[in-house]
Amino acid sequence: MSEKSSKKVLTSAALGQFVEWYDFVVYAYSATVIAKLFFPNEDPSVGVLSTLAVYGAGFVMRPLGGFILGSLGDRFGRRAILSIIILSMGLATSLMGLLPTYASIGIWAPILLVILRLVQGLSAAGESAGSNSFVAEHAPKGKRGLHVAFTYAFANLPPVAAALLILLLTSVLGESTYLAWGWRIPFLLGAPLAFVGLYIRTHVDESPAFEKAKSENGISATPVREAMQTQRKPMLFCFAIAAFSSLAFYTMSGYFVTYLTTSVGLSRTDSLIANSIAMFVSFFIMIWSGHLSDLYGRKTMLCVGLVASAVAAVPAYLLASHATLITAIAGQLLLAIAMGLYSGPVGAALLELFPTRTRLSASAISYNLAYTIFGGSAPFLGAGLVLKSGSLLAPAVYMAVIAIAVLIVIMFMPETYKRSITDASPLDGNARIDRDS
Known part of the structure; x- marks a missing residue:
């Protein structure tokens, strides 16, 4: 694969990831405003919890989306399904920006909001597995971890962009104008961003690994069934890896701003600045x-990230709870560094567990089930733990416990970083050494 083609694939995947996850996380950064407009309640905490529950509803569709989109990607190719994904996400996000509020249509406002979150969830189910697989199957020898991490890392930038955009709008328009109509602008940007991503994704070649499997009649007619029957153990490892990945990411991108503003009492401006930096x-x-996982292995770096996360969780929340901009930045930086160490090898590790013929189905099902349970519940559970326990450190203890549990599971996982991306053999410790990708 030429360097020019490689850069084109990386660019298309990275920008696609950015657009997809901007659409998905902008809801979380608008949680306090949506609570007032769609879930009016005398107790602000109850309104926020209702909003975060709808945020979690977007994850309900993810296991179903994993079944549908993973199967389609394994049967008909990665590129086509990635184009459908980004278009449906963009349209759902833009429609959110056009929704009438509770004051206008009553109970239909939150109902329509839930429906659109379900569409977003269905779309998001195929993005990470599909995009990362597309990059991994194009990546040159010895750089798979770096290439997948580069594009996967772009999921961290949409929260920054969304936070800074909302901060700019509230500063320029003022709180009252932003509450009246300015909040719609970040959502309405979903459609044009999606069309840019769609254009980019339709101008790259299909995955070489998929084309090779297709030419050798190696495409499964029933990839979901095959994965469920023959790859249960790798799917369990995939679930465990994604469990902490989802908890860490959505705690940072979906909950921490709300935590700082609602529970800690930090201003919204300082909360958004601190979260963006992290x-x-x-x-x-x-x-x-x-990159380090290409040198020392996926399993090694996953374990390093889990230990760092378990150790950093309580000190991070303790720092952030002091309600100053400096301590909020310091606390979140501890979590951000630990999360980055863990998440770097995640994308490649998930895909290397499976052969080409079932890669999207097996990884998407396991990944999205974990994201539904641990990612979708992260903001709601975090707010609920603080409310019920009265302790600002309750979410930190929960995070540390999950990190330790996942670490125990990962210790039994075989190393995969030298496995060929076109290897069709079962993951039994005898997989071929990577010579062709």
Whole structure:
């Protein structure tokens, strides 16, 4: 594969990831406003919890989306399904920006909001597995971890962009104008961004690994069934890896701003600034960690990231709870560094567990089931733990416990970083050494 083609694939995947996840996380950064407009309640905490519950509803569709989109990607190719994904996400996000509020149509406002979140969830189900697989199957020898980490890391930038955009709009328009109509602008940007991503994705070649499998009649007619029957153990490892990945990412991108404003009492401006800095730092740590996983192995870096996360969780929340901009930045940086170390090898590790014929189906099903349970519940559970326990450190303890549990599972996982991306053999410790990708 030429260097020019490689850069084209990386650019298309990275920009596609950015557009897809901008659309998905902008809801979380508008949680306090949506609570007022769609879930009016005398108790602001109840309104926020209702909003975060709808945020979680977007994850309900992800296991179903994993079945549908993973199967289609394995049967008909990665590129076509990635184009459908980004278009449906963009349209759902833009329609959110056009929704009437509770004051206008009553109960239909939150109902329509839930429906659109379900569409977003269905779309998001195929993005990470599909995009990462597309990059991994194009990547040159010895750089798979770096290439996948680079594009996967772009999921960290949409929260930064969304936070800074909302901060700019609230500063320019003022709180009252932003509450009246300015909140719609970040959502309405979903459609044009999606069309840009769609254009880019339709101008790259299909995955060489998929084309090779197709030419050798290696395409499965029933990839979901085959994965469920023959790859249960790798799917369990995939689930475990994604469990902490989802918890860490959506705690940072979907919950921490709400935590700082609602529970800690920090201003919204300072909360958005602190979170943006942390997510931006995590972007670079992820890429570096992905590179290290090409040198020392996926399993090694996953374990390093889990230990770092377990150790950093309580001190990070303790720092952030002091309600100043400096301590909020310091606390989140601890989490961001640990999260980056862990997330760097995640994308490649998930895909190397499976052969080409079932790669999207097996990884998307396991990945999205974990994201539904641990990612979708992260903001709601975090807010609920603080509310019920009265302790600002309750979410940190939960994160540390999950990190330790996942670490125990990962210790039993075989190393995969030298496995050929076109290897069709079962993952039994005897997989071929990577010579062709």
